[in-house]
Amino acid sequence: MLNMRNLLPAALVLTAFTTMTACAQERAYINPNHASQADVSPFSGAVLTDDTLYISGTLGLENGQVPADPAAEARNVLDGIKAQLEDAGMTMDDLTYVQIFCSDLTLYQVFNDVYRSYFTQEFPARAFIGAGSLLFDANFEIQAIAVKR
Numbered sequence: 001m002l003n004m005r006n007l008l009p010a011a012l013v014l015t016a017f018t019t020m021t022a023c024a025q026e027r028a029y030i031n032p033n034h035a036s037q038a039d040v041s042p043f044s045g046a047v048l049t050d051d052t053l054y055i056s057g058t059l060g061l062e063n064g065q066v067p068a069d070p071a072a073e074a075r076n077v078l079d080g081i082k083a084q085l086e087d088a089g090m091t092m093d094d095l096t097y098v099q100i101f102c103s104d105l106t107l108y109q110v111f112n113d114v115y116r117s118y119f120t121q122e123f124p125a126r127a128f129i130g131a132g133s134l135l136f137d138a139n140f141e142i143q144a145i146a147v148k149r
Contacts, residue, residue: 025049030087046084051148053088055081057101059138066138070107074114077140082118085146094146095124101131101141111140 030046030053046055060067060076067073082092100111108128124144134141 028088030084046088048088053085053090053094053146053148055084055142055144055146057141057143058084059134059136059141061136061138064136066136070110070139071114073139074111077142078114078118081142081144088146090146090148092118093121094149095144096147097145098124098126099143100126100128101134102128103131103134103137103139105130107139 026049028048029044030048043056045058046053048054058077058080060073060078060080062072062076067076078092081095085091085094102108102111111128131141
């Protein structure tokens with residue numbers, strides 16, 4: 001005779017295993033930096049998990065230098081974000097959250113004038129954060145999250 005009391009723990013374990021297996025997420029690395037390469041920074045440009053893309057901090061450098069024109073730097077950094085999105089099969093309109101770090105808050109309007117031109121639909125949620133110095137003396141650094149529509 002089956003004792004239901006003995007089957008309950010086994011059923012719970014099976015349910016938990018099935019749920020964990022169903023929740024396993026696929027990952028893809030966009031512009032990965034490999035641990036075996038000593039001359040690169042220890043991070044990937046972006047990580048795609050299911051339909052969500054996490055974009056690392058991105059600068060708008062030209063040949064390793066900050067452009068003299070802050071608007072050109074803003075375009076460069078946004079073009080870099082756009083390229084990461086395209087590599088993952090997404091567009092700027094898939095962005096859900098953007099964090100902009102800026103070393104000089106007087107450049108807020110300059111950045112916004114460029115930023116506005118990159119979207120055809122609603123703007124993503126966003127933070128514009130005054131930062132001290134950024135790497136390479138950049139004015140802007142952006143990190144972002146996108147979810148495929």
